[in-house]
Amino acid sequence: MNLPADHIRLLFGLKLRQLRLDKGLSVSELAQKSGLSISYVTEIEKGRKYPKADKISALANAMQVDYDSLVSLKLSKKLEPISDLLRSKFLTEIPLELFGIDPSDLLELLAEAPAKVSAMIRTFMDIALSYNMSVERLYLTMLRSYQEMHDNYFPEIEAEADQFLSEFAPSDRPVEEALLVNLLKTRYDVRIEQFDTLTHPELVSLRSVYRPEQHTLHMNVGLSVEQRIFILAREVGFQFLHLKNRPYTYSWVEAESFEQILNNYKASYFAGAILIRRDALVTKVSQLFARETWSSEDFLQLISDFGATPERFFYRLSNVLPSHFGIDQLFFYRFNHVPGQTTFKLTKEMHLSRQQGPRGIVDEHFCRRWIAWTILQELQFLQQNKGFDGTLCHAQLSEYADSGSQYLIISVAHPFQPEFQQNMSVSMCFAVNDNLKSKMKFLNAPNGVASLTDIPFRVVNQTCERCGIFDCRERVAAPTVLQKKRQFEATKKAMEKLK
Numbered sequence: 001m002n003l004p005a006d007h008i009r010l011l012f013g014l015k016l017r018q019l020r021l022d023k024g025l026s027v028s029e030l031a032q033k034s035g036l037s038i039s040y041v042t043e044i045e046k047g048r049k050y051p052k053a054d055k056i057s058a059l060a061n062a063m064q065v066d067y068d069s070l071v072s073l074k075l076s077k078k079l080e081p082i083s084d085l086l087r088s089k090f091l092t093e094i095p096l097e098l099f100g101i102d103p104s105d106l107l108e109l110l111a112e113a114p115a116k117v118s119a120m121i122r123t124f125m126d127i128a129l130s131y132n133m134s135v136e137r138l139y140l141t142m143l144r145s146y147q148e149m150h151d152n153y154f155p156e157i158e159a160e161a162d163q164f165l166s167e168f169a170p171s172d173r174p175v176e177e178a179l180l181v182n183l184l185k186t187r188y189d190v191r192i193e194q195f196d197t198l199t200h201p202e203l204v205s206l207r208s209v210y211r212p213e214q215h216t217l218h219m220n221v222g223l224s225v226e227q228r229i230f231i232l233a234r235e236v237g238f239q240f241l242h243l244k245n246r247p248y249t250y251s252w253v254e255a256e257s258f259e260q261i262l263n264n265y266k267a268s269y270f271a272g273a274i275l276i277r278r279d280a281l282v283t284k285v286s287q288l289f290a291r292e293t294w295s296s297e298d299f300l301q302l303i304s305d306f307g308a309t310p311e312r313f314f315y316r317l318s319n320v321l322p323s324h325f326g327i328d329q330l331f332f333y334r335f336n337h338v339p340g341q342t343t344f345k346l347t348k349e350m351h352l353s354r355q356q357g358p359r360g361i362v363d364e365h366f367c368r369r370w371i372a373w374t375i376l377q378e379l380q381f382l383q384q385n386k387g388f389d390g391t392l393c394h395a396q397l398s399e400y401a402d403s404g405s406q407y408l409i410i411s412v413a414h415p416f417q418p419e420f421q422q423n424m425s426v427s428m429c430f431a432v433n434d435n436l437k438s439k440m441k442f443l444n445a446p447n448g449v450a451s452l453t454d455i456p457f458r459v460v461n462q463t464c465e466r467c468g469i470f471d472c473r474e475r476v477a478a479p480t481v482l483q484k485k486r487q488f489e490a491t492k493k494a495m496e497k498l499k
Contacts, residue, residue, distance in 0.1 A: 005050075006047065008050065009047040009049065009050045010047030011047075011073050011075065011083065012050060012071070012073075013044050013045045013046055013048075014045075014047070014075060015070070015072075015075055015076075016041075016044055016045055016059065016070070017045040018075070018076055019063050019065060020045075023063050023064075025062075025063070027042060027045070030059070030062055033062035034055075034058040034059050034061070034062040035058055036055060036058065036059070041059075056071060098146055098262075139255055139257075139258045139261040140261060142258065142261075143258075143262060143265055144349075144350055147265075147350060148350065148351060148352055151322035151323065151328050151352055152318045152319055152322070152350065152352060153319050153320070153322055153323040154266075157241075157266060157269050157270055157273065158273055158278060158319075160240065160241060160270060161270055161273035161274050161278075164240055164270075164274055165274055165277065168183065172277070174307075175229075175233065175274050175275055176229075177228065177229050177232060180229065180232035180233055180236055181232060183236055184217065184232065184235060184236060184239070187239075188236075188239040190215050190217055190235065191215060191216040191217070192216070192217050192219065192232075193217070193218050194218070194219050194220070194221045195209070195218050195219070195220060195221065196221045197220065197221070197222060203220070205251070206220060206249050206250065206251070207219070207220050207223060207227060207231055207251070208220065208231045208235075208249070208250045209248060209249050209250075210246075210248045210249075211248070212248065217231075217232075217235050219231060224309075225307075226307060226308060226309045226312070227309065229275065229307070230271055230272075230275065230309070230312060231250060233270075233271035233274055233275050234250070234267045234268055234271040235267075236270075236271070236274075237266070237267035237268070237269075237270035237271050237274075238263070238267045240270070241266060241267065241270060243263040243266060243267055245260055245263055246260055246263045246264060246267070247264050269319070272312060272315060272319070273316075273319075275306070275307070275308065275312075276308055276312075276313065276316040278319075278320055280306075281306070281316060281317070281320055282325075284305070285302075285320070285321075285325070288302065289439055289440045289441060289442075291442055292441055292442055294395055294442045294454050294455050296394055296395060297393070299393050299410065299412075300391060300393045303412070310391065310412035310414060311424070311426045314332055314412075314426050314427075314428050317428060318330065318350065318352070318428070322352060325439055326435060326439070327430060327435070327436060327439060328352050329352070329430065329431035329433065329435075329436070330352050330428060330429060330430045330431065331349065331350060331351040331352060331428075331429050332349065332426070332427070332428055332429070333346060333348065333349040333350075333426075333427055333429070334347050334348040334349070334424060334426045334427075335372050335376065335425045335427075336416060336424050337376045337380070337422070337423050337425070338421055338422050338423075339379075339380040339383060339384065339421060339423060340380070342476075344366065344372075344373055344376065346366070347424075364464070364465045364466070364477070364481070365463055365464040365476050366462075366463055367460045367461045367462060367463060367464065367467065367474075368464075368474035368476060369398075369458050369459070369460045369461075369472075370398065370409070370427075371395070371398070371409050372409070372411050372425045372427045373425075374394075375411050375412075375425050376413050376423055376425050378392060378394075378413075379392050379414070379423055379425075380423065383415075383423075389415065390414070391412060391413070391414040392412065392413045392414070393410070393411070393412045394410075394456075395408065395409065395410045395411075395455045395456075396408075396409045396411070396455065396456050396457070396458060397409075397432070397456070397457045397458070398429075398457075398458055398459075398460045399457070399458075399459050399460070400459075400460060400461060400462075401459050401460070401467065401468065401469055402461065402466075402468070405431065407429045407430060408429070408430045408432055408440070408443065408455070409427055409428070409429045409430075410427065410428050410429075411425050411426070411427040412425065412427075413425040442454065442455075463477075463481075464476055464477040464478070464479065465477055465478070465479060465480050465481040465482065466479065466481045466482050467479055467482065468482055
């Protein structure tokens with residue numbers, strides 16, 4: 001594998017520094033023995049300069065090692081994690097600038113404290129292996145962090161969407177399926193075909209496949225109208241934004257680079273922006289927030305008015321709430337559930353709030369009091385006993401038992417993959433504070449407290465294992481984490497009493 005020049009310089013510098021320390025030499029002593037200046041040796045060790053052959057020979061002679069051993073890119077065992085990192089795709093494919101990191105600063109950090117950094121890298125790698133973290137999952141985690149850093153609002157993509165709308169759908173004309181199909185065929189020379197999962201059962205989990213060599217977008221025949229329009233808008237996004245390095249499946253089979261994940265997000269953001277116009281959404285949400293009472297039916301109607309799936313609507317909502325309403329203490333999450341099963345899988349999460357909220361906690365049981373779970377259980381009951389095949393929406397005020405923090409949670413549940421008998425709930429959660437109450441009139445009853453008759457109230461927690469609500473009827477696991485914590489605290493107090 002060919003390494004960039006700056007990585008080769010760093011590897012050589014790290015190796016030189018480690019050899020010098022192993023020989024018990026200071027920088028000045030090595031400089032004196034090799035006939036080089038102290039500043040030049042320092043620059044080499046920091047990976048800023050790579051010496052010419054005669055100077056490498058001088059350094060090798062000074063440390064009594066052979067030339068080939070010194071120029072070899074193989075590092076000692078204690079520095080192997082850094083070598084693995086530099087040889088991986090991480091530093092070459094991850095645009096560190098997106099996260100406010102100068103790559104040269106990172107390389108200097110590696111050079112300044114290689115042993116400590118090496119141990120940290122090894123720890124992270126071991127954790128990733130222990131939890132079977134795939135490259136795709138790492139990329140998605142990084143993308144989520146990038147979204148959270150920017151409150152999931154990107155003005156440059158909004159501007160591109162505005163330009164598209166002014167050119168192809170002026171005067172608030174809706175972006176319809178016919179327009180998207182026509183653009184793909186005539187402007188971008190993309191053919192559109194359908195595939196049937198009955199004849200291609202291996203593709204049942206895919207909504208679309210793009211074949212670049214044939215300029216053909218293959219779409220799953222079983223898609224809903226909303227799903228089909230979004231995929232067409234997303235494909236237009238790839239073309240309109242000139243995003244060449246991209247995944248060719250949705251959802252993807254594998255991601256070859258972080259750039260693919262990022263470009264997929266940009267195209268999806270663009271699709272959401274042209275399908276749910278920002279100004280229209282802000283106007284309708286403002287009207288909803290100005291009401292004195294909450295109505296789940298009106299919220300579902302709002303989603304329907306925009307022709308969106310609940311997940312797509314919530315995601316678009318997360319774009320405009322921080323930027324246009326100043327509501328940035330919020331988080332979004334999605335649960336999948338197969339009726340009849342007792343497991344609920346957290347399949348997506350995004351936190352613009354650094355406070356409490358559901359996160360991917362390994363080997364623990366999420367609180368069954370969350371509206372995201374109870375609405376799925378209600379949907380299951382209605383499906384099995386009433387023949388219901390629609391969508392549910394509920395709101396809940398949740399107060400965390402440990403911290404007292406309150407959240408308004410709006411959750412929507414609907415059939416997700418009927419062929420797999422799977423349901424989904426998507427939820428948007430808002431930290432209840434003075435700012436939120438000033439924006440949402442229905443949270444302010446005459447007595448200053450949201451009316452419990454309008455929005456149910458429940459005390460919740462993170463997981464059963466961490467929960468001290470011992471009379472909880474919904475508990476499905478013992479509070480083992482809490483018990484260990486209390487036992488540890490009791491042990492510490494007992495130790496302090498010893499004389």
